[in-house]
Amino acid sequence: MSLRTYPTGKKRLRVTDTHHVSSLGKIGEFGLINRIRKWASSAAPALVQGIGDDVAVMEMGCKTLLATTDILIEGIHFERSWMDPYRLGKKSMAVNLSDIAAMGGTPKYVLISLGLPKNLSFSFISWFYRGIKEAARRHRVDLVGGDTSLSEKMVINICLLGEGRKKDLLFRKGARVGDELFVSGTLGDSALGLKILQKKGLRGRPHRLIEKHLSPCPRLQLGQALAERRCATAMIDVSDGLLSDTRHLLEESGVGAMIWENRIPLSQSYRRTSHLYSKDPFHMALSGGEDYELLFTASPEKREKISSLSRSFKIPITCIGKILPKKKKLRIVQKDGETYSPSRLGFDHFR
Ligand code: ADP
Ligand code: MG
Numbered sequence: 218m219s220l221r222t223y224p225t226g227k228k229r230l231r232v233t234d235t236h237h238v239s240s241l242g243k244i245g246e247f248g249l250i251n252r253i254r255k256w257a258s259s260a261a262p263a264l265v266q267g268i269g270d271d272v273a274v275m276e277m278g279c280k281t282l283l284a285t286t287d288i289l290i291e292g293i294h295f296e297r298s299w300m301d302p303y304r305l306g307k308k309s310m311a312v313n314l315s316d317i318a319a320m321g322g323t324p325k326y327v328l329i330s331l332g333l334p335k336n337l338s339f340s341f342i343s344w345f346y347r348g349i350k351e352a353a354r355r356h357r358v359d360l361v362g363g364d365t366s367l368s369e370k371m372v373i374n375i376c377l378l379g380e381g382r383k384k385d386l387l388f389r390k391g392a393r394v395g396d397e398l399f400v401s402g403t404l405g406d407s408a409l410g411l412k413i414l415q416k417k418g419l420r421g422r423p424h425r426l427i428e429k430h431l432s433p434c435p436r437l438q439l440g441q442a443l444a445e446r447r448c449a450t451a452m453i454d455v456s457d458g459l460l461s462d463t464r465h466l467l468e469e470s471g472v473g474a475m476i477w478e479n480r481i482p483l484s485q486s487y488r489r490t491s492h493l494y495s496k497d498p499f500h501m502a503l504s505g506g507e508d509y510e511l512l513f514t515a516s517p518e519k520r521e522k523i524s525s526l527s528r529s530f531k532i533p534i535t536c537i538g539k540i541l542p543k544k545k546k547l548r549i550v551q552k553d554g555e556t557y558s559p560s561r562l563g564f565d566h567f568r
Contacts, residue, residue: 245565263276265281270388272285272322280380302342302348306348311352319387322380330366331365331373331374333365387440389470392451392466393472393514396451399534401534402508403483403508404459407508408458408507426484442530449519458563473544473548474545479552506563
């Protein structure tokens with residue numbers, strides 16, 4: 218066993234390898250984030266929401282600042298062989314815009330840091346920024362800075378700043394027992410699109426699923442409308458997968474939930490294709506990530522308001538479940554009425 222010493226200001230902290238018995242593989246991505254959350258605990262009075270939601274929320278004078286950051290790494294999040302630079306730029310923006318959407322906020326400024334291999338062509342970067350600019354133009358965001366470094370693989374880190382009205386913002390922690398659970402759009406398309414890409418490359422069919430993976434559409438206007446019209450009690454975007462993101466929302470709210478599998482919205486393309494890639498027709502809709510749809514809770518009397526938003530934005534919104542007391546945890550009701558508590562939730566970087 219080796220002994221290592223890490224400097225910590227005044228004291229010197231001795232760290233042995235036994236300290237590392239919990240490897241990242243064991244604690245997982247979300248176990249790690251929970252520990253970082255404890256280390257970071259801040260009592261700054263202007264901090265409305267630190268680690269634990271889609272964005273951090275800070276009061277800045279009379280405004281409420283929203284801040285979010287995401288990293289995309291070549292070989293982990295994308296492959297240059299099937300992700301053209303224009304779509305890569307747009308998607309890098311979309312994953313961050315989706316976090317602002319999940320609060321019902323308005324994006325404002327973006328900083329972009331890049332790690333770039335030396336052999337990357339200038340034209341690749343130029344098209345990448347065209348994608349960034351297109352998303353920025355559409356959502357009225359200004360590119361105001363970033364950082365650039367040499368790297369073996371391409372690394373993209375985006376930091377997006379936005380604003381919102383504190384009383385309208387929708388946090389993960391607002392769900393109450395008796396609320397209903399809703400989701401926008403359809404689920405599983407992006408994960409299935411990725412499977413098709415991995416197997417068949419860009420010539421795979423149906424192209425609509427591949428496109429959903431390469432060009433997700435953040436639900437900014439819907440998120441803002443749900444917040445402004447006080448339709449929802451809690452909200453999160455589906456980036457890690459329905460089960461995983463539902464679990465995040467339930468943990469922050471201190472509640473449980475029931476989800477009816479046969480109510481989960483599936484696209485025609487998904488229904489026609491998923492059996493070629495998975496025996497369980499709901500597998501990718503439950504556990505696949507990157508749909509960037511909105512998952513939210515609302516009290517039953519908001520149903521009519523929610524249907525009217527769905528009609529005016531032409532985005533399907535489906536009630537898939539119900540919020541229960543915490544002791545019920547998360548339960549899935551299958552077609553035959555049998556229920557189960559999912560053990561594997563979805564994508565975790567270290568598991
Ligand atoms: P999302 O899927 O919405 O991007 P994540 O699951 O990545 O959210 O993160 C959950 C929470 O943990 C967020 O509040 C995020 O800011 C925080 N977080 C994630 N990684 C780190 C880190 N390395 N250091 C500090 N906070 C982190
Ligand atoms: Mg999020």
